[in-house]
Amino acid sequence: MEKLFQLNSKKNKLKFSVIVTLKKDVLDPQGKVVQNTLANLGMDNLKSIRQGKYFEIDVEEQDQVKAEEKVNQMCEKLLVNLIIEDYKIDKVK
Amino acid sequence: MEKLFQLNSKKNKLKFSVIVTLKKDVLDPQGKVVQNTLANLGMDNLKSIRQGKYFEIDVEEQDQVKAEEKVNQMCEKLLVNLIIEDYKIDKVK
Numbered sequence: 001m002e003k004l005f006q007l008n009s010k011k012n013k014l015k016f017s018v019i020v021t022l023k024k025d026v027l028d029p030q031g032k033v034v035q036n037t038l039a040n041l042g043m044d045n046l047k048s049i050r051q052g053k054y055f056e057i058d059v060e061e062q063d064q065v066k067a068e069e070k071v072n073q074m075c076e077k078l079l080v081n082l083i084i085e086d087y088k089i090d091k092v093k
Numbered sequence: 094m095e096k097l098f099q100l101n102s103k104k105n106k107l108k109f110s111v112i113v114t115l116k117k118d119v120l121d122p123q124g125k126v127v128q129n130t131l132a133n134l135g136m137d138n139l140k141s142i143r144q145g146k147y148f149e150i151d152v153e154e155q156d157q158v159k160a161e162e163k164v165n166q167m168c169e170k171l172l173v174n175l176i177i178e179d180y181k182i183d184k185v186k
Binding site: 013019020037038041043045046047049050052055056059061068070077078079 | 106110112113114124127130131136138139140141142143144145146147148149150151152153154160163166167170171176181
């Protein structure tokens with residue numbers, strides 16, 4: 001009985017990853033600092049580095065389409081500044 | 094001639110993405126705040142959310158193995174705190 005419950009609770013959870021990046025033409029001062037620091041550490045061959053954000057989101061939902069819609073809402077409401085950032089949602093496993 | 098140069102310079106650049114996440118047992122206060130805020134915004138069904146970092150790195154190098162080794166060095170030297178963080182390197186396209 002307990003095993004069945006565990007199976008169910010596992011089935012109800014869907015995992016998504018969200019990658020948020022600055023749009024191409026937006027300056028990335030944080031990335032620039034990292035780039036300069038790496039150059040000072042002697043890492044040549046580094047052409048450019050840009051920093052973004054990463055989220056791993058567990059949604060309690062069986063239907064993948066609905067779950068993805070939820071994650072999309074979260075991005076638009078809070079996680080992403082749509083004026084300067086792009087985002088990409090992926091299903092994890 | 095110019096076209097040839099452009100082709101060459103394009104060939105010399107390899108793009109990698111690096112995802113840095115907190116290890117499983119490390120507390121993520123930032124993610125917790127995001128989670129509570131989303132709950133307050135009325136997003137139910139959210140089970141958990143954890144935040145990480147994302148880097149997009151262009152390396153001037155033709156050999157993919159060498160380039161990946163460079164990116165790995167960057168991670169260990171600066172980008173990742175190996176005590177509390179995991180990282181994953183992927184080739185982009």
